[in-house]
Amino acid sequence: MSALNKNLQKLVSIAQKDEKLAIGLMSGTSLDGLDIALCKFKGNGLQTQFSLVNFTTIPYNEAFKKEVQQVFAKKEVSLEKVCLLNAYIGTFHADLILQALAEWKISPGDVDFIASHGQTIYHAPKRLHQLKNWPNATLQIGDGDHIAVKTGILTISDFRQKHIAAGGEGAPLALYGDVLLGGKTGENRLLLNIGGIANLTWLPGDGNYAHVLCTDIGPGNTLIDAACRKYFNIPYDEDSKIAFSGKVNESLLAALFAHPFFDEPAPKTTGPELFGLEFISNAQKKSGALNVSNEDLICTLSAFTAKSIAGFIQKNIDTHNLQVFASGGGARNIYIINYLKSLLPGTVIKKTDELGINPDAKEAILFALLGNEALCGEPITIGQNPAVLMGKFSFPV
Structure with missing residues (x-):
């Protein structure tokens, strides 16, 4: 039987660590900036022990906001612009992460994983689009591979798609962290x-x-x-x-x-x-x-x-x-x-x-927690919500 490749070996190693250092990212609909939460986790599920090590919001400049606003919450946009922004935002967020880590004097090699929400550009539950035979849908851009390659850190992203695939609407995901x-x-x-x-x-x-x-x-x-x-x-x-x-x-x-x-x-x-x-x-x-x-x-x-x-x-x-x-x-x-x-x-x-939860950092913390659950948790049934683990894995190499 073949051995696991190096990426998968490292993934298993990170998942088995007693304590993980993680970054949670949140860029909301207000487009005010990128929330970056550096968190420590022990355990998972109801046994999760959490602490916030550092937090910052790096404001977006007006030029960036205007670019995103061209494709934000609009039924018709330039497909080329969406394509370009998907790559650009991933790389841009990676730059902001490296900037924050440098200010905190923390090496990227010490961070076990990044959990990125991405930038929502359209949310389309059935109740909104009302198109027969079409599913719930949502779209976040800011590609996880670009973040992983630029930072050198394992990146987990695109959390909302699994929630929709399992019968949910992709939001709000605060449920899992709140519980x-x-x-x-x-x-x-x-x-x-x-x-x-x-x-x-x-x-x-x-x-x-x-x-x-x-x-x-x-x-x-x-x-x-x-x-x-x-x-x-x-x-x-x-x-x-x-x-x-x-x-x-x-x-x-x-x-x-x-x-x-x-x-x-x-x-x-x-x-x-x-x-x-x-x-x-x-x-x-x-x-x-x-x-x-x-x-x-x-x-x-x-x-x-x-x-x-x-x-x-x-x-x-x-x-x-x-x-x-x-x-x-x-x-x-x-x-x-x-x-x-x-x-x-x-x-x-x-x-x-x-x-014990910084109110400004809460959503960024949530996605770090969802990343921790994706690594070492088990699905939990809560109310009418899908019992799923969310997130897609991007390796640095």
């Missing part, structure tokens, strides 16, 4: 991530995986950020200054909530393909709010995010003794968090750092 790192028997916990899209994982204190719910809720920051870019030429509403300077337009708010997505049962997924500038424009036309001031628009969109989150929780979650742990850029949005607290009286809302 392994965030649950506690005897405490009703809800891990709320307010990124471009808001999603949550409900972890009831009974510890029964069948009762766990993980779902997208609706827009997080994506509508607010899009309107800030269009009307104020800024990437986001820093410290909620614009939202606090405006007032909620109730007729526009009602029109925003009129979309059927909000009546669909959970779990469900969505993205900026639905919640974009066209969505806002249509709601303005239907509500007669075309002349709403820019400040009132940002305020209304901020209220929309908060009310959609609170409304979902009130309708679907037992709020008795509920603790909410927030993460993502929206966890720093004062207007949204204050609004949530007013709509959910008696509910404690904290940040995930109370669980």
Whole structure:
């Protein structure tokens, strides 16, 4: 019988290590930068021991953002541009990883693996595309082979495809990390991530995986950020200054909530393909709010995010003794968090750092954890989600 080749021998060696040093990468729909989390793992599954060694977000320059925006969340784009960006983003992310490691004075040879989310450019669950006989689909670019070759580090990528192949929608994948790192028997916990899209994982204190719910809720920051870019030429509403300077337009708010997505049962997924500038424009036309001031628009969109989150929780979650742990850029949005607290009286809302998880690093940590599970874990059945290990392996040579 032939021996394993050197790549496979090293893969087995890494999988069998007592402690692994890993990098998790996340580049979200906000396109603000690459989150790089350097993590240590011992064990796997419910026995996982985790620590965050270093974390940074390296901002994207405007030229890079504009290139990605040409193919982002659009039904029709240049196939050549998608092809070129797939390779370019992989190499670009590798450069940013090497930059971070140099700043941390850590040799690439000391890192066991990289787990890369890639850059989502289109998310197409059946509920969104509504094309008969066509499956759920999603596409992330930023090729893992390019990362592995440039860094010299084993790279695991393209996690969402296995979830879809096994019957899921490819999102939200926060479920697996939230269960392994965030649950506690005897405490009703809800891990709320307010990124471009808001999603949550409900972890009831009974510890029964069948009762766990993980779902997208609706827009997080994506509508607010899009309107800030269009009307104020800024990437986001820093410290909620614009939202606090405006007032909620109730007729526009009602029109925003009129979309059927909000009546669909959970779990469900969505993205900026639905919640974009066209969505806002249509709601303005239907509500007669075309002349709403820019400040009132940002305020209304901020209220929309908060009310959609609170409304979902009130309708679907037992709020008795509920603790909410927030993460993502929206966890720093004062207007949204204050609004949530007013709509959910008696509910404690904290940040995930109370669980030992940096709220800004949470999604990057998640993918490092999924990489660890791909190496040495076993599939876990959680609620209605596929019991699968996710990720494709790319070797440096």
